[in-house]
Amino acid sequence: MGALWRTLRRPAIVLEFLTLQAHHLCMNSVTPIPGTRSANHVVAFHRTELNVILSLYGRMVAAGEWRDYGISTLKDMAVFSVFRRTAENPLYRIEKRPKLRDRQGQYVVVGMDGQILKRGHDLKTVLRVLERKLIRAVD
Numbered sequence: 001m002g003a004l005w006r007t008l009r010r011p012a013i014v015l016e017f018l019t020l021q022a023h024h025l026c027m028n029s030v031t032p033i034p035g036t037r038s039a040n041h042v043v044a045f046h047r048t049e050l051n052v053i054l055s056l057y058g059r060m061v062a063a064g065e066w067r068d069y070g071i072s073t074l075k076d077m078a079v080f081s082v083f084r085r086t087a088e089n090p091l092y093r094i095e096k097r098p099k100l101r102d103r104q105g106q107y108v109v110v111g112m113d114g115q116i117l118k119r120g121h122d123l124k125t126v127l128r129v130l131e132r133k134l135i136r137a138v139d
Helices: 001-007 011-026 047-062 123-131
Strands: 066-071 078-083 094-098 106-109 115-118
Touching: 047 078, 047 123, 094 123, 106 123, 115 123
Parallel strands: none
Antiparallel strands: 066 078, 078 094, 094 106, 106 115
């Protein structure tokens, strides 16, 4: 935001930028359009789920392990991808698959090579596999 903020020097553009940012932050649900089919429904992370994920993300950024993230909302799953650098493949993918809620659990942590590291019903317990990487021995 720093580089973008420096380019916005006129007050009208700054106000429009802040209004757009506030508008995007306030929109936390998808409003269905009347007359459309439910096939357009997408899976997304809930605010409480994002708080848990972003809390871990902030600690990993502070530790220097992670640098960037991306969120994808698809028809059958939502994905939070974590990157060490912006232009590479994700280190980890945190996936939410509601169809697996009654079976193995709707939350999955997938490694860079596609291997499932942890799967379960509770997001906090699934993310513990990533928190272990944050713990280091102190001499």
